Amino acid sequence: MKIGIVCYPTFGGSGVVATELGKALADNGHQVHFITYSRPARLDFFSENLFYHEVAVSNYPLFEYAPYEVALSSKMVDVVRFEKLDILHVHYAIPHASAAFMAKQILATFGINIPVVTTLHGTDITLVGRDVTYKPVVTFSINQSDGVTAVSEDLKKATYNHFDIVKDIRVIPNFIDLQRFRLTPKDHFKKAIAPMGERILVHTSNFRKVKRTKDVVLIFKKIIEKIPAKLLMVGDGPERVHCEQLCRDLGICEHIRFLGKQDAVEEILSVSDLFMMPSESESFGLAALEAMACKVPVISSNTGGLPELNVNGQTGFMSNVGDIEDMANNAIYILENDNRLHQFKENALNRAKQFDLSLILPHYVNYYAEIIEASARV
Numbered sequence: 001m002k003i004g005i006v007c008y009p010t011f012g013g014s015g016v017v018a019t020e021l022g023k024a025l026a027d028n029g030h031q032v033h034f035i036t037y038s039r040p041a042r043l044d045f046f047s048e049n050l051f052y053h054e055v056a057v058s059n060y061p062l063f064e065y066a067p068y069e070v071a072l073s074s075k076m077v078d079v080v081r082f083e084k085l086d087i088l089h090v091h092y093a094i095p096h097a098s099a100a101f102m103a104k105q106i107l108a109t110f111g112i113n114i115p116v117v118t119t120l121h122g123t124d125i126t127l128v129g130r131d132v133t134y135k136p137v138v139t140f141s142i143n144q145s146d147g148v149t150a151v152s153e154d155l156k157k158a159t160y161n162h163f164d165i166v167k168d169i170r171v172i173p174n175f176i177d178l179q180r181f182r183l184t185p186k187d188h189f190k191k192a193i194a195p196m197g198e199r200i201l202v203h204t205s206n207f208r209k210v211k212r213t214k215d216v217v218l219i220f221k222k223i224i225e226k227i228p229a230k231l232l233m234v235g236d237g238p239e240r241v242h243c244e245q246l247c248r249d250l251g252i253c254e255h256i257r258f259l260g261k262q263d264a265v266e267e268i269l270s271v272s273d274l275f276m277m278p279s280e281s282e283s284f285g286l287a288a289l290e291a292m293a294c295k296v297p298v299i300s301s302n303t304g305g306l307p308e309l310n311v312n313g314q315t316g317f318m319s320n321v322g323d324i325e326d327m328a329n330n331a332i333y334i335l336e337n338d339n340r341l342h343q344f345k346e347n348a349l350n351r352a353k354q355f356d357l358s359l360i361l362p363h364y365v366n367y368y369a370e371i372i373e374a375s376a377r378v
Contacts, residue, residue, distance in 0.1 A: 122283025152305030207237025
């Protein structure tokens with residue numbers, strides 16, 4: 001198949017999933033064309049089956065805000081026509097689904113019927129999409145898609161609850177590449193971070209309020225009152241400066257390192273003992289899955305799709321959003337006993353194996369074929 005993938009090229013979950021999916025499809029012989037405004041962050045190697053088409057946005061002075069959606073639609077039309085794509089797969093509803101609808105209508109004037117699959121990832125539904133500014137367009141775009149997928153049952157339910165959706169939504173969960181995300185010996189790195197054998201905790205995110213990154217610091221403060229530990233904060237965003245100030249206010253800066261954005265996050269996970277995700281909302285919890293694949297158990301909230309991933313009492317623990325005390329106690333319970341920690345680590349890996357890329361990829365391939373066949377009959 002010739003597949004067009006439209007996504008945000010950032011470190012966010014939707015962009016990561018879209019890029020890793022495209023790379024896997026290319027490895028399996030499909031021709032994949034990425035269409036976005038810059039090269040995706042995870043598109044980090046050359047393949048004869050991978051192509052990147054940059055969306056150029058006009059800087060004409062009339063426009064206070066560059067009309068990206070229009071430029072994206074035009075680029076999709078161009079790529080579909082001249083690369084003879086079989087299907088378009090757009091990730092994150094805003095603005096990709098509506099841009100795809102416009103492209104589909106334009107292509108129809110050329111006698112081209114291009115099926116469109118829209119994958120919903122989370123905040124495009126639970127946060128941004130519910131804004132009255134966008135809701136009518138999001139609803140229309142989803143209903144006009146030839147196929148719709150969501151990354152968790154919880155996100156599927158939220159979509160039906162908050163939008164007037166008549167389309168069937170197929171749940172295809174996020175996945176993990178166990179060849180990349182796996183525990184590898186990094187003893188020198190671990191010794192540099194925790195020279196006295198302290199437990200190492202880690203949090204990775206885009207440091208938005210929804211991630212409750214200050215809760216991570218407050219939980220860690222309670223942990224180090226009982227267990228020697230270090231905390232690695234990976235990522236960047238608007239809440240980072242507030243977390244850094246909180247560390248100073250609590251007097252625990254010597255135990256915390258802010259590492260910023262990291263490409264090789266699997267190397268950091270390989271030295272970690274516990275992953276913390278106290279988020280306000282998570283449609284799936286991809287960062288937690290990456291941790292579990294590296295044998296790192298998870299302390300998380302019980303929101304969104306996290307209960308579909310983190311098995312309470314086996315791969316880690318879940319608590320109510322904002323329950324810092326319970327999260328700290330659960331973390332201490334795992335970390336205070338070597339045998340217990342080892343068992344949680346094994347359980348985490350075994351759970352991650354259920355989301356192996358090789359198991360999830362066929363669901364997408366089969367869904368593409370199903371949508372293409374149905375579209376041809378129209």
